Amino acid sequence: xxxxxxxxxxxxxxxxxxxxxxxxxxxxxxxxxxxxxxxxxxxxxxxxxxxxxxxxxxxxxxxxxxxxxxxxxxxxxxxxxxxxxxxxxxxxxxxxxxxxxxxxxxxxxxxxxxxxxxxxxxxxxxxxxxxxxxxxxxxxxxxxxxxxxxxxxxxxxxxxxxxxxxxxxxxxxxxxxxxxxxxxxxxxxxxxxxxxxxxxxxxxxxxxxxxxxxxxxxxxxxxxxxxxxxxxxxxxxxxxxxxxxxxxxxxxxxxxxxxxxxxxxxxxxxxxxxxxxxxxxxxxxxxxxxxxxxxx
Numbered sequence: 001x002x003x004x005x006x007x008x009x010x011x012x013x014x015x016x017x018x019x020x021x022x023x024x025x026x027x028x029x030x031x032x033x034x035x036x037x038x039x040x041x042x043x044x045x046x047x048x049x050x051x052x053x054x055x056x057x058x059x060x061x062x063x064x065x066x067x068x069x070x071x072x073x074x075x076x077x078x079x080x081x082x083x084x085x086x087x088x089x090x091x092x093x094x095x096x097x098x099x100x101x102x103x104x105x106x107x108x109x110x111x112x113x114x115x116x117x118x119x120x121x122x123x124x125x126x127x128x129x130x131x132x133x134x135x136x137x138x139x140x141x142x143x144x145x146x147x148x149x150x151x152x153x154x155x156x157x158x159x160x161x162x163x164x165x166x167x168x169x170x171x172x173x174x175x176x177x178x179x180x181x182x183x184x185x186x187x188x189x190x191x192x193x194x195x196x197x198x199x200x201x202x203x204x205x206x207x208x209x210x211x212x213x214x215x216x217x218x219x220x221x222x223x224x225x226x227x228x229x230x231x232x233x234x235x236x237x238x239x240x241x242x243x244x245x246x247x248x249x250x251x252x253x254x255x256x257x258x259x260x261x262x263x264x265x266x267x268x269x270x271x272x273x274x275x276x277x278x279x280x281x282x283x284x285x286x287x288x289x290x291x292x293x294x295x296x
Contacts, residue, residue: 001062001122001144007054013037014046021150022058034061060146063124070099070125072116073109080138080279085147085272087111090281091139093258097130111141128155129162129266136284137164137263150271161267164221164231165283167260167290169251170240174217180205180234184227193247194229196237203227205234213294216243216254232259243290255293256286
């Protein structure tokens with residue numbers, strides 16, 4: 001893959017490329033795995049001193065499956081956006097994001113299968129945003145390591161924005177909007193669940209009420225931190241657990257048997273196009289079924 005830049009400083013190539021988020025690790029791959037650096041059409045190394053106006057071309061070698069262990073699985077993908085750098089899919093319920101001891105047919109396996117079916121040169125799967133097994137909605141992938149590195153900067157700066165819909169159930173009044181700020185940690189007796197605890201890490205969730213049906217509410221949620229099970233723990237903590245989320249006290253009486261959580265909006269800057277992309281996913285079928293019953 002080829003990228004072009006124009007030098008705006010009298011600095012070494014590696015210093016200039018660092019500004020464009022090409023790391024030392026990526027420079028090493030370029031050097032040792034068949035890539036190249038050209039300055040005004042002439043092959044140069046990373047310590048070459050640039051002049052202002054020099055045309056710098058970086059050729060990044062194609063990526064095979066670097067871990068060599070991710071099995072390709074053929075499975076249809078609901079693709080909402082794709083270009084040569086990024087892929088956004090609408091994740092269904094019931095599939096983990098990545099393989100584990102108990103999950104082998106995962107979204108990562110499906111994406112690998114898709115890359116092979118399309119005969120893409122880069123075959124490494126780079127997950128930028130992941131979702132729990134029983135959370136549906138938008139997932140973002142980078143299609144090569146350089147694109148992943150550039151989005152990592154946005155993750156660190158918290159400029160990649162995700163919004164979720166959740167159906168919650170509880171007694172009492174749920175304010176029209178609010179912020180839940182409560183530290184989240186792991187209890188001593190479990191490696192799966194999380195709790196609000198003063199010894200936990202800072203966690204901040206914002207929400208807006210979209211619609212209510214008595215004690216059931218559809219809420220639009222934004223995460224300001226990314227703790228494990230954050231939305232589920234925070235809404236359980238304030239007395240409004242997610243429908244279907246029996247791990248955190250959610251009811252199974254309304255026809256939904258997974259945590260009623262859906263990533264419905266994803267917004268990020270495509271650094272190669274220098275424009276913000278704003279993608280949405282409609283309410284999944286099980287949400288719609290519950291709401292249809294509540295409206296009758």
